[in-house]
Amino acid sequence: MIRLSKKVEYGLIAIRHIATKPAGEIVTAKEIADTYGIPYELLSKVLQKLTKSGLIASHQGMRGGYALARPPVEIPVSLIISAIEGTRQAIVQCLSEGPQTCTVFTVCTIKSPLTKVQANIERAFSTMNLSEIV
């Protein structure tokens, strides 16, 4: 019906893994990849995106790795998702991209009802934070 990407799935698993460690402890991408059998390079990219959006902090070089950049309570699941999947914010094109790309925008009759559904889904993701999935 509606699906989160593997990247998001890996991202959630990874950031949850980091969150289970004592605060400040650094975890390597390799450790996470090995633990869950996730392709290392792919996971790295995901972690880099999470880093860029400030959810986790990276430490380069030997004995480097990743740690949370804020307490778990301040990391809503919605942020994790949007950090990884930049675009695709809405369940239908018109809600996120508007008349430029949606071919039926002006005559579309389902925008307003879907806005409600959209809000519902967003609430589902934004009210749940990292501390609740640890």
Added chain:
Amino acid sequence: MIRLSKKVEYGLIAIRHIATKPAGEIVTAKEIADTYGIPYELLSKVLQKLTKSGLIASHQGMRGGYALARPPVEIPVSLIISAIEGTRQAIVQCLSEGPQTCTVFTVCTIKSPLTKVQANIERAFSTMNLSEIV
């Protein structure tokens, strides 16, 4: 973040269009396609799927077309979506396809929290029926 396909979008527009007509009135795919600028052949396929799942009834031959097969109140949006997108019922693979295809199934730590989100989304779609989007 999460997106419905164009087919679903067209299906919602179409079935809503049918629902606005007096009960029992027959609407052709062409009329719908022309009204909303939707590719005719694509819309046809979508309507065929809605027919097969018993949400609308088709009438072949000249002066044929489509009409609702039940009152709008008995057509939840969730049924429209699953009729068109048969597969992909869950936000993550493991929730719909299980250990056969999910590579991290046994070690995945996010299944149970996501089940809650999943239920939330399903409720959003299943509690809204066609009569509410007309």
Added chain:
DNA sequence: TTAATATACGACCGATGTAGTCCACTTTCA
């Protein structure tokens, strides 16, 4: 200072899914 270990990042590939098109067929009614 150097080797090892780690992240950063762009290029690339194959599989899959999506949107759309084309065409032949069947059904029905005027």
Added chain:
DNA sequence: TGAAAGTGGACTACATCGGTCGTATATTAA
């Protein structure tokens, strides 16, 4: 009987996804 309608399979173009590869850069321990 012919026009108008749905049925349905094959096909294409394109985007996205999942994954891989190679290289550069940063850090630290020896």
